[in-house]
Amino acid sequence: MKRRNFLKNTAAAGTLLPITLGSHKLHAFGPNSMLGALAKAAAQTDRVLVIIQLNGGNDGLNTLIPTDQYSNLSKVRQNVLISDTKVLGLSGKAGVGLHPAMTGMQTMYNNGLISAVQNVGYPNPNFSHFRSTDIWMSASESNVVEPSGWMGRYLDQVFPGFPTAYPSAAMPDPLAIQIGAGVSLTFMGPDMNMAMAITDPSTFYNLVTGTTDAAPSTPAGKELTYIRTIAQQTQEYGTVIKAAANTGKNLATYPSNNPLADQLKIVAKLIHGGLKTPVYMVSQGGYDTHSAQVDTADTSKGAHATLLQRLSEAIKVFQDDLKLLGVQDRVAGMTFSEFGRRVMSNFSNGTDHGAAAPLFVFGSSVNPGIIGNNPVIPATVSVNDNVPMSFDFRQVYATVLKDWFGLTDSEVKTAMLGKTYQTLPIFKAGSTKLEDFADILSRISLDDPYPNPASGSTNIRFYTDGGQVELRLFDTMGSLIRILAQGKHRSGTHELILDVGGLRPGNYFLQLAQGNQRATRTLVVR
Secondary structure: OOHHHHHHHHHHOOOOOOEEEOOEEEEEEOOOHHHHHHHHHHHHHOOEEEEEEEOOOOOHHHOEEOHHHHHHHHHHOOOOOOOOOOOEEEOOEEEEEEOOOOHHHHHHHHOOOEEEEEEEEOOOOOOOHHHHHHHHHHOOOOOOOOOOOHHHHHHHHHOOOOOOOOOOOOOOOOOEEEEOOOOOHHHEOOOOEOEEEEEEHHHHHHHHHOOOOOOOOOOOHHHHHHHHHHHHHHOOOHHHHHHHHHHOOOOOOOOOOOHHHHHHHHHHHHHHOOOOOOEEEEEEOOOOOOOOOOEOOEOOOOHHHHHHHHHHHHHHHHHHHHHHHOOHHHEEEEEEEOOOEOOOOOOOOOOOEOOOEEEEEEOOOEOOEEEOOOOOOOOOOOOOOOOOOOEEHHHHHHHHHHHHOOOOHHHHHHHOOOOOOOOOOOEOOOOOOHHHHHHHHOOEEEOOOEOOOEOOEEEEEEEEOOEEEEEEEEEOOOOEEEEEEEEEEOOEEEEEEEEOOOOOOEEEEEEEEEOOEEEEEEEEEO
């Protein structure tokens, strides 16, 4: 293949800018519909979203720790459970706290800079890392393979024909930047990638200094040098990123030996440098803690503690930097992981693939506090038991799109593959107010089923002030077994009888849902 054709075909696959800042590579997202829309919204709102991916499946029960469930947790997590005397308390919130390594995020929470959403997941979870990650990035149902991402789709409808005529005077900067080895599905539009990747910090600094990595002394070395030079010279967004990097500053002191902090340092620098890019994605790996999750001599230490300590200190210094730079009100951050871990620990001092887990949104514009209740841990837990989902992750996405970027309901619906998800009271200026949400939560209740344990049938009683109600039965793997009640219900107490004769013995979860409200109870079948 000729050099010109090679470069043309490579560019068509999406924009990969081998930029390095510090020691991290950056990826810039090229054409993508969702990102285009966000770029337009960012031009109007001047807002930025920073997505932090926790690769591997984070153990939520050892992150945002439900201390009010210790009696039952101590029976099934003896070898990984953090001592309740070491859990970091949260201002104004009893019965829950943070892992002792997360002092930075504890300070942020107590200063009103963190909104935590409990038990986030999706129905019928998939426990494959690759498949579950795709589900989170595409915002699809678990039984649907969707080739586009939740951000990519929206930009496609707002900027039809993109990337023709881009960069433009109105939007001269990348629509999204990912720091990592490539561009994720999150930023894939219906036809093409919308993001730019900066592969590592060293590559970013090569761009800023105008240098290229040395080629190996091989017969193809000259060709490789040529490709690298041409790729750098012809990159449309290279100039504006270099200008932003040269203009931007970091005023906070970032920790050493923390790759996530290195990535966020780049993001802060580019935001301060004037880049109009509305979305950044960074990542931290290592959360697949099947073994050696904790130190056997002290469960508050070990591999998971190191990860959470780096996550916490990276987010804290990043937020401090944004404040010192005077841009903190423009930026919100969000964490996500492809799934949580099982309730019961394993014999290798670790935890296995699970379902729901907490998700954190941070920044000066969030409603501080915790949305949702602690997961309820049954008195008897099997190896397959999971934390039941309280909130669909797509509710968080819809909230970000509507309340942070200011998208219309129809635009949000398009990004969510034609489905509507009720927003959560994450942002101070959001469409759902925290006080309204708390008031609504008191309007439903779900009693413990009786008898429980049940062998033939059990009685279920719930209360609602009236409205659209759905009562669902899940197994411990998070799979939806049956919808017991669905539709508009009058105000008052409602009762039904559930025949459990066809169910396998074990634990199940009953979940009453009405709008953003969730009430969960455990049912044991004998």
